[in-house]
Amino acid sequence: MEQADHNEEKDSTIRSAMRHDEVQTAGEVFADRTVIELVRVDEERAGLSLLVRDGCNTTISPSHEYNGNTYVPLNADPTILRVTRFPTRVSAFGSVRELFDGAARLIGRRSDLPEQLIALATYMVFATWLPEHFSTAPLLSIVAPPPAQSDTLLQALSALCRRSLLISDPDPADLMAIPMDLAPTLLLDLSYPSMRLQRLLHASLKRQTNFVKGGRAINLFGPKIACSQQPLTDPTLIGAMIEIALNPTRRQPPLRDRDADHEEANEFQAKFLSYRLAALQNVRAPKTDFGELTNPMHSMARGLAACIVGDDALQRGILPLLRQQDRNNRVNLSAILESIVVEALLA
Numbered sequence: 001m002e003q004a005d006h007n008e009e010k011d012s013t014i015r016s017a018m019r020h021d022e023v024q025t026a027g028e029v030f031a032d033r034t035v036i037e038l039v040r041v042d043e044e045r046a047g048l049s050l051l052v053r054d055g056c057n058t059t060i061s062p063s064h065e066y067n068g069n070t071y072v073p074l075n076a077d078p079t080i081l082r083v084t085r086f087p088t089r090v091s092a093f094g095s096v097r098e099l100f101d102g103a104a105r106l107i108g109r110r111s112d113l114p115e116q117l118i119a120l121a122t123y124m125v126f127a128t129w130l131p132e133h134f135s136t137a138p139l140l141s142i143v144a145p146p147p148a149q150s151d152t153l154l155q156a157l158s159a160l161c162r163r164s165l166l167i168s169d170p171d172p173a174d175l176m177a178i179p180m181d182l183a184p185t186l187l188l189d190l191s192y193p194s195m196r197l198q199r200l201l202h203a204s205l206k207r208q209t210n211f212v213k214g215g216r217a218i219n220l221f222g223p224k225i226a227c228s229q230q231p232l233t234d235p236t237l238i239g240a241m242i243e244i245a246l247n248p249t250r251r252q253p254p255l256r257d258r259d260a261d262h263e264e265a266n267e268f269q270a271k272f273l274s275y276r277l278a279a280l281q282n283v284r285a286p287k288t289d290f291g292e293l294t295n296p297m298h299s300m301a302r303g304l305a306a307c308i309v310g311d312d313a314l315q316r317g318i319l320p321l322l323r324q325q326d327r328n329n330r331v332n333l334s335a336i337l338e339s340i341v342v343e344a345l346l347a
Contacts, residue, residue, distance in 0.1 A: 025050075026182050029132070033281055036064060037273060038073055038182075040086040040161075046078040048086060053277050058090060070222045072205075076296035077288055084184055085164045085269065091276075093271035096311040100126070103160050103268065110156035112149070117244040120321050121157065122243060123304045128161040128185040129276045130307045135170035136299055137205045139241040142227040150227050154187055159265035161185040162272065172200045176213045176250045180220055190228040198234035201226065205240060238296045238330045242322075255335045288316045293326045305346050 028036040035053045039060060044126075050073060052064050063072045077150065092137070093099045104122045113121070124140045131137065144150035158164040165175065165184040169191055178184070203209050204220035211218045231243065286305035289296050301322050305315040 013184045014287065018096070020075045021069050022307055023071050023072045024070045024074045028071065030066065030282055033276055034066065035280060036066075036071055039273075040088055041091075043088060048073040048081065051087075051090065051273075055272055058277075066145055074179075074181055076182055076188050077204060080165070080179055081328050083165065085158060085161075085265070087269040087273040089270045090273045090277070091267070091270040093225040093275045096275070096308060097312060099271055099275055100308075100311075100314060102271075105159065106268070107153070107156050110152040112247055112249060113153075113244060115198070116321055117233070120242055121153075121315065123308070123318060123321075124223070124225070125157065125160045125272075127304055128164075128311075129272050130283060131162075131183065131223055132280075133306050134223075134303045135207055136225050136240070136296060137207070137221055138300060138303065139201065139205055139237070140225045141232050141237075141241045141243045142225065143229075143231050143243065143245040145229055145246075150189070150246060153246065154189060154225075154227055155261070158187055160260070160268055160272070161187070161223075161225070162276070170197075171214060172197055175200060175204075176211065176218055178220075180218070180222060186222065188222045188224065188226045190226055192230060193226065193228050193232060193236075195234060197326070198232050198237060202234060202236045202240060204331060207270075217306060235333075238332050239326075240300070242291060242300070242325060275309075279307075282309050283307070283311075288319060290319060290322075293319075294321060294330065297322060297326045297329060319321060 006286075025036060026038060028034075033055070037051045037053075039047045039051045040047075041060060042047045049060050049062055050064050050071060051058065051060050054180040062072050062303060063069075100122055103125050104118050107121050108115075108118050110141065111118070121140065126136070126137045142150060142153065144153075151221060154166060158166055163184045164187055167179070168189045168190060171194075175186075175197075178186070178281070193201075195219055200220070201224065202223070203211075204222075207221045209218075209221070211220065231239065231245075282305050286302055288305055289300040290305075301318055305318050308318075310316045
């Protein structure tokens with residue numbers, strides 16, 4: 001009898017273990033609209049917790065049981081977790097327009113960009129919070145010739161973007177080593193980007209592209225912001241990126257209160273997380289017709305517009321901002337084609 005009870009207890013333990021497999025996650029969106037997100041509750045530690053939105057209820061805990069599995073935060077190197085920005089809480093964002101204007105004001109305070117380019121950068125910020133809805137990831141190229149002040153702009157974008165990870169002068173091997181399972185937004189501070197790095201950037205914008213290193217497949221897909229002293233010149237990037245240029249200036253940036261900046265970043269992260277949770281299930285194809293834009297700018301415009309959920313006027317505002325970029329792309333492509341024809345004739 002004792003042996004039978006022991007066997008039954010053992011079988012029950014095995015069944016329980018089978019029902020509750022541990023799954024490491026960087027975030028989930030389930031069919032019943034339950035959403036799991038990563039948050040950093042204790043800012044003194046690198047460890048993460050799970051924020052779970054189930055209908056109207058929001059909870060934060062070290063793990064979450066769902067459909068027979070126990071979900072826990074993705075295990076990544078503590079040094080990477082420490083320098084990647086995560087929300088510490090969730091808070092109401094007001095209207096989409098209020099959130100957009102607030103983010104634009106922050107970018108404007110930290111840069112000398114004109115209003116149109118501030119708006120483009122703000123659309124990019126929104127795109128980083130809904131990367132699932134891009135087949136080709138957005139790329140923002142910031143051209144900052146010396147002595148342009150790019151540091152303060154990068155700090156502002158780091159405060160606003162989802163899971164921002166700022167990296168200085170990476171080479172292709174460095175990018176391959178990043179734990180992309182965390183779905184970070186890469187902010188790349190580049191001095192003189194090599195052509196090899198630019199081609200890697202272009203390839204990483206495609207969701208289906210995988211790289212092989214050390215016997216394992218690596219996918220670098222995700223939104224990226226590249227800041228460099230010179231424009232990115234790889235022809236494959238023409239039309240696949242938004243480009244903004246900072247004006248050289250010798251004006252010294254104002255001294256900032258680090259604690260105030262930190263709290264401002266936390267507040268924006270909490271609002272954008274709330275926006276993501278509200279928008280995830282409501283992303284729709286934009287009503288605006290972007291047919292006048294050439295590919296791949298056309299696809300990017302549709303993706304950026306889709307990430308503005310609940311404000312048709314903001315969606316329409318993308319088109320006039322991208323028209324000039326598209327004209328410049330056509331000129332650049334024309335010059336490249338002419339060069340190819342001349343080279344062919346000479347050969």
